[in-house]
Amino acid sequence: MFRESFKWILLTLVxxxxxxxVALGLFLRLPVxxxxxxxxxxxxxxxxxxxxxxxxxxxxxxxxxxxxEPQTLEDWVDRYIEGMTTEEKLGQMVIFGFSGTSDxxxxxxxxxxxxxxGNIILYGANIKSSNSDGxxxxxxxxxxxxxxxLDTEIPPLIGIxxxxxxxxxxxxxxxxxxxxxxGRRRDPDYAAEQFETIGEKLVSVGINLDLAPVLxxxxxxxxxxxxxxxxxxxxxxxxxxxxxxxxxxxxxxxxSAAKHFPGHGGTTEDSHDTTPVxxxxxxxxxxxxxxxxxxxxxxxxxxxxxxxxxxxxxxxDDIATMSDEIITGLLRDQMGFDGIVISDDFRMEGLTNxxxxxxxxxxxxxxxxxxxxxxxxxDKQIAIMDGLYAAVDDGRLTEERINESVRRILLKKxxxxxxxxxxxxxx
Numbered sequence: 001m002f003r004e005s006f007k008w009i010l011l012t013l014v015x016x017x018x019x020x021x022v023a024l025g026l027f028l029r030l031p032v033x034x035x036x037x038x039x040x041x042x043x044x045x046x047x048x049x050x051x052x053x054x055x056x057x058x059x060x061x062x063x064x065x066x067x068x069e070p071q072t073l074e075d076w077v078d079r080y081i082e083g084m085t086t087e088e089k090l091g092q093m094v095i096f097g098f099s100g101t102s103d104x105x106x107x108x109x110x111x112x113x114x115x116x117x118g119n120i121i122l123y124g125a126n127i128k129s130s131n132s133d134g135x136x137x138x139x140x141x142x143x144x145x146x147x148x149x150l151d152t153e154i155p156p157l158i159g160i161x162x163x164x165x166x167x168x169x170x171x172x173x174x175x176x177x178x179x180x181x182x183g184r185r186r187d188p189d190y191a192a193e194q195f196e197t198i199g200e201k202l203v204s205v206g207i208n209l210d211l212a213p214v215l216x217x218x219x220x221x222x223x224x225x226x227x228x229x230x231x232x233x234x235x236x237x238x239x240x241x242x243x244x245x246x247x248x249x250x251x252x253x254x255x256s257a258a259k260h261f262p263g264h265g266g267t268t269e270d271s272h273d274t275t276p277v278x279x280x281x282x283x284x285x286x287x288x289x290x291x292x293x294x295x296x297x298x299x300x301x302x303x304x305x306x307x308x309x310x311x312x313x314x315x316x317d318d319i320a321t322m323s324d325e326i327i328t329g330l331l332r333d334q335m336g337f338d339g340i341v342i343s344d345d346f347r348m349e350g351l352t353n354x355x356x357x358x359x360x361x362x363x364x365x366x367x368x369x370x371x372x373x374x375x376x377x378x379d380k381q382i383a384i385m386d387g388l389y390a391a392v393d394d395g396r397l398t399e400e401r402i403n404e405s406v407r408r409i410l411l412k413k414x415x416x417x418x419x420x421x422x423x424x425x426x427x
Contacts, residue, residue: 073421077410080425081403089406090388091116091152093365095159095342097375101128101138103145107378112149115385118409119157120146121373122207127160127169134171136205143206153424154410155417157255157371159209162198165228170201179214179241180221183232188244195245199252208416209255211305213245215292218265225270235288239295246299255416257342258296259305261331262320263289271308271350275319282313294335302412303340304331306369308350318367321351322360327368340408346374346384358387362397370405 070076081089096117098108111117126142129135143158150156162169165178176198182191195212202210214229217238221230231238242258249256260271262285269276280289293304306321314330315323321343331337343364344350346357355363361372361384374381391397413419 070422070425073414074407074411076422076425077407077414078403080410080421081406083425084406086392086399086402087389088116088152089402090385090392092118092154092406092409093370093388093402094372094374094381094384095119095121095157096373096381097121097123097126098378099125099376100142101126102142104149108376109149111378111381113151115382116151118150118152118154119159119371121375122158122160122169123375124169125376129169129171136170136172136201139170139207140205147206155413155419157209157409157413157416158207159211159257160202160207161211162202163212163214163229164194164198167229172201178228179231180228182241182245183230183234183237186237186241188240191241191244192248192251195248196251197248199249199254201252203253203416207254209257209303210249211257211259212249213242213256213258213296214260215239215242215258215296216260216263216265217289217292221265223268224265225268225272226264230265231292235291238292242292243295243299246296246301250300253416255302255412257303257305257340258293258301260307260309260344261293261304262307262311262314262326263293264307264309265289267309271344272348273350275308275310275350275354277310277312280311280313285311285313290335293331297335297337301337301339302415303342303371304337305342305344305373308344308348318363319350319354321369322355322363322367324367332368338408340371340412341369342371343369343373346372346380347377356387357383358390361385361387362391365391365397365401365405370408 070079094115094117096111097120098104104112126139127135128138131138146158147156160169161167162176163179164176165181168175176194182194198210202208214226214231215238216226216230217233217235218224218226218230219233221227221233224230231241246256246258263278264271266278266280266289267276296304306327308319308321310319311326315325320326327341331341346352346360351360357380364372365388372384374384388397410421414421
């Protein structure tokens with residue numbers, strides 16, 4: 001019986017195997033696509049909505065550090081200078097004159113606008129001292145019109161030379177005495193008081209720079225063309241009175257400018273008409289002519305005017321106004337002066353009979369000068385500006401060098417005009 005059951009089980013297994021083989025054969029004969037479909041029919045899925053690919057982040061370098069906020073007045077001036085054009089900077093480096101007592105001429109207005117001129121020099125011809133008020137009222141109107149004519153937001157330096165004695169420009173009671181008289185008095189307090197009054201009167205009509213004191217010394221002052229404009233033949237007296245003059249002008253709210261560096265007293269010739277030569281050794285100049293100028297630097301003089309004179313012992317080739325050895329080597333490096341170096345007038349023959357005005361403009365700045373003075377000869381003023389532009393174009397005059405001078409000039413302007421450079425730099 002067991003044998004019979006075994007047969008039935010074996011027969012069942014054989015039949016099942018045969019059926020499975022037939023089914024497998026039929027499946028393998030189908031195309032691949034149909035086999036795949038039959039083998040796995042996925043459940044229907046919902047098609048997702050299309051999405052935009054994420055925007056790739058731009059490739060950048062390290063995040064730059066923010067520009068530090070200026071900390072000092074000098075920093076703010078530098079920030080302001082960064083926003084100036086080269087032409088605007090060069091306009092700050094000239095101080096030009098014109099003819100007129102109440103307003104600027106059309107020709108000079110065009111120069112002011114074209115070259116962004118930043119500073120003005122007045123002479124006796126600009127002041128009507130014969131007026132009942134001594135010329136002050138009309139001068140105030142004139143300086144107001146000058147400021148309205150400028151193509152710059154920076155307030156100007158407006159200069160004049162009021163020295164006392166024969167060089168006063170205005171008229172008022174108790175006229176200031178001459179430099180020679182101050183030297184004879186030997187009273188620094190009196191000199192300071194006189195020039196405090198002068199400073200106040202100039203500032204009241206819009207003038208903020210007095211081209212004084214005269215610090216030239218001579219053993220025989222009356223033999224020179226300066227005569228009573230020289231304080232004393234004694235260098236120490238000149239130094240003391242000159243320092244008092246600077247103090248007085250500062251008390252009056254006005255800038256000072258000592259002249260004519262490194263000294264005009266060693267010649268009887270006039271640099272307006274010729275190029276004088278001072279044949280002194282370095283030791284002689286140091287022991288005498290330079291004494292008042294050293295005192296002026298110590299007293300905080302704002303500007304020093306250079307002389308159109310040749311000093312062979314200091315520079316055998318160039319007059320002081322054109323000399324790197326005298327302006328940078330002597331005045332700046334040895335004597336430590338970091339104020340404004342202003343030239344004597346570029347109209348004078350002490351310069352023009354040796355130099356082309358355009359070339360001289362560039363050479364003065366390259367020698368260490370800051371502010372070029374030129375009175376009412378507009379062709380020379382244009383030549384000066386063209387010379388500066390040409391020196392920039394050919395690479396002789398760098399932006400760094402220009403910025404040095406503009407920085408000195410703007411800092412002095414802040415002192416006497418109250419110009420808010422912080423607000424100007426932020427705007």
